[in-house]
Amino acid sequence: MNISSNIRKLTLFFVALFLALSGGLVYWQVIVAGKVTANIHNGRPCLASNAPVRGRIFDRNGVLLAESKPANNVCGYLRQYYEPSLAGVIGYYISPLYPSTGIEHTYDDYLSGRVGLTSLDNIVNKTLHRPPIGDDIYLTIDVRIQRLVNKHFDDPIPIVPGETFATNRGAVVVTDPHTGEILAMVSRPGYDPNKLVQTIGHGDLSFYNQLLKDPSQPLLERPVQQTYSPGSTYKTLTLIAGLDSGKTMLSQQFNKDEARGPIFYNGQAFGPNGNNIDGYTLRFPVNTEYGFTHSDNIIFAQIGVNTGADGWLDYNKRFLVGEDTPFDIPVAKSSVLRNGQPLEKNELAANSFGQGYDSITPFEMSLIDDAVANDGQLMQPTLVAKVLDRTGSPLLTTTPKPLGSPQMSSQTAAQVRQAMFGVVRCGSGSVVSQLFTSSAGIIGKTGTAELGGGKAAHSWMITQAPYSVSNPTQLPALTIAAMKENGGEGGAVVGPMIAAMYNDIFSNNYVKAQLPTPPDANYCCQTGLLQRGCPGF
Structure with missing residues (x-):
C-alpha cells in the first residue's frame, strides 16, 4: 500500500475543494453580489435600515405628509403619503431594496437615521437588534397653498x-x-404614490410599468x-x-x-x-x-x-x-x-x-x-426648512x-x-x-x-x-x-x-x-x- 500516494490524492482533493469553495465565495460575494442584494426576496437589507423608524416628512406648519406604516411585505413597513400632489417633490421610498426619488432620496441619510450616528451607537444598535431612528424633515411647502x-x-x-x-x-x-x-x-x-409603493413593495411592478409607458x-x-x-x-x-x-x-x-x-x-x-x-x-x-x-x-x-x-x-x-x-x-x-x-x-x-x-x-x-x-x-x-431628530433637536436649519x-x-x-x-x-x-x-x-x-x-x-x-x-x-x-x-x-x-x-x-x-x-x-x-x-x- 502506497501511503504517500494516498496522502497526495487526499491533499489534491482538499485543495480542489478549497478552490471550489473560494470560487463560490468570489462568485456570490463579488460577481453577483449586487444582484443578490437587489433581489426583492432578500430581506437582509431591511435589518440595517428598517422602515418602521424612517423619519417623517411635514409641511412648514407641521402637517404630516409622509410616514411609515406596518405592512405585510419583506421589510414589514411601507411609506404612507398624505398629499398625492406632492408625489414628485417628496418622491417615494419603498425599502432599501429599491431606488428612492425626490426628498426621500436626497435626504435619505437623515430619514434613515444615519446622520449623527457614532461607532458606539452602531455597536449598541447591532447588539440590541435595534435599528437607528430616522430624523424628521419639515418642508418649506405650505400644504394649504x-x-x-x-x-x-x-x-x-x-x-x-x-x-x-x-x-x-x-x-x-x-x-x-x-x-x-x-x-x-x-x-x-x-400619480398615486401610495399605489406605487404598495404594489412594488409586494413585488408587483405592473403599476410602475404602466406609469412608465403612459405617454x-x-x-x-x-x-x-x-x-x-x-x-x-x-x-x-x-x-x-x-x-x-x-x-x-x-x-x-x-x-x-x-x-x-x-x-x-x-x-x-x-x-x-x-x-x-x-x-x-x-x-x-x-x-x-x-x-x-x-x-x-x-x-x-x-x-x-x-x-x-x-x-x-x-x-x-x-x-x-x-x-x-x-x-x-x-x-x-x-x-x-x-x-x-x-x-x-x-x-x-x-x-x-x-x-x-x-x-x-x-x-x-x-x-x-x-x-x-x-x-x-x-x-x-x-x-x-429644517431637520429635527426625534427629540426635537435641530440637525439642520436653512x-x-x-x-x-x-x-x-x-x-x-x-x-x-x-x-x-x-x-x-x-x-x-x-x-x-x-x-x-x-x-x-x-x-x-x-x-x-x-x-x-x-x-x-x-x-x-x-x-x-x-x-x-x-x-x-x-x-x-x-x-x-x-x-x-x-x-x-x-x-x-x-x-x-x-x-x-x-x-x-x-x-x-x-x-x-x-x-x-x-x-x-x-x-x-x-x-x-x-x-x-x-x-x-
Whole structure:
C-alpha cells in the first residue's frame, strides 16, 4: 500500500475543494453580489435600515405628509403619503431594496437615521437588534397653498377655437421671492404614490410599468425635470439684460418699420408677421415699454441683438441657464444654445423673444421672476426648512441666503416690475378679466410658445403680487410661474387660474400682504401703453 500516494490524492482533493469553495465565495460575494442584494426576496437589507423608524416628512406648519406604516411585505413597513400632489417633490421610498426619488432620496441619510450616528451607537444598535431612528424633515411647502394650487389647475379653460385648447399637462411653482422658499410645486399629470409603493413593495411592478409607458409621463416632475420653449415670457430676460446693460431704456423709441418689421439679420426676416401690435397701434413711434406690454417680437429681437450675444448670454448665466442649479431635488439644465455653438445674430434675435433655441424649465422661469420681485437679488431656492431628530433637536436649519451677486440693479428690477404691470393692465394680460379685476395687484408676463408642426403652443405666464403702481418700492410678496403644455394662447389659458390662486392665498391670509389700492382707471391712456379707445386716437 502506497501511503504517500494516498496522502497526495487526499491533499489534491482538499485543495480542489478549497478552490471550489473560494470560487463560490468570489462568485456570490463579488460577481453577483449586487444582484443578490437587489433581489426583492432578500430581506437582509431591511435589518440595517428598517422602515418602521424612517423619519417623517411635514409641511412648514407641521402637517404630516409622509410616514411609515406596518405592512405585510419583506421589510414589514411601507411609506404612507398624505398629499398625492406632492408625489414628485417628496418622491417615494419603498425599502432599501429599491431606488428612492425626490426628498426621500436626497435626504435619505437623515430619514434613515444615519446622520449623527457614532461607532458606539452602531455597536449598541447591532447588539440590541435595534435599528437607528430616522430624523424628521419639515418642508418649506405650505400644504394649504399646495392644495388650492392643485385644485385651480383644473379650472376650466375658456376654449376659443384655434386659440386655446384643453390640456391636463403642465407645472406651477409658487415662491416667496425674498427667502427662496418654495411654497407649492405642482406637476401634472401626477400619480398615486401610495399605489406605487404598495404594489412594488409586494413585488408587483405592473403599476410602475404602466406609469412608465403612459405617454403623458406622470412620473416626470415637470417644474424641474422638463424644459420647454418659453415663448414671450423670455422677453423678461431680454428686458433685464437690455436695461441693466444700458443697451435700452423703457422710453427707447421705435418707428413703424422698426416696430413692425421686416428687419433682417443674416438674411432672415423678422416681421411683419409676429409683431403682435398690428390692429391696435395707431400711432408711431412706440417705446420699449409698449413693446413689452403688447409682446412685440420685432422690438425684442432688436433689443437682444443690440445687447449682443456675449451680454445677453451673461445675463442668462446669472440665472444659471446652462449651469447646475443648487436645489433639494435634481433640476434639469436649461439651455439657450444649439449644441453649445455661438449664437449668430439671427439666432440671437429669435432667442431674445423666446422662439429660438431657448429650452427652459418652469423652475428657471420662476427664478427669473423671483429676482425681479426681490429687487434684483435671487435667493437660494429651497424645499427643506429644517431637520429635527426625534427629540426635537435641530440637525439642520436653512436660512435665506443670496444666490451669488445681484443679478440686476434694483433700478432695473423696478423698471421690469413696472413693465409687468403694463402687461396685465394694458396689454397681453389685460384680456383676462380675472387678472385685470383682481384686488391682489397681479403683474406678469404672458407667453405663447409656438411649436410648429401643427402642434398647439405651450401656454405660459410668470407673475408677482401684490404690486402697487403708486408705491412701486413695496415689493411683491409672492411669485407664481405657471405653464400648460399645448394649451394655446398663454394669458387666456393660465391667467384665470393664476388669478384664482392669488385671490385664495391672500383672502385666506396664507401669505400676509398689504393689497394695493386700485390704480387710476386712465393709467393706460395716460402712459401711452394703450392707444385704441383712448382720447385722441
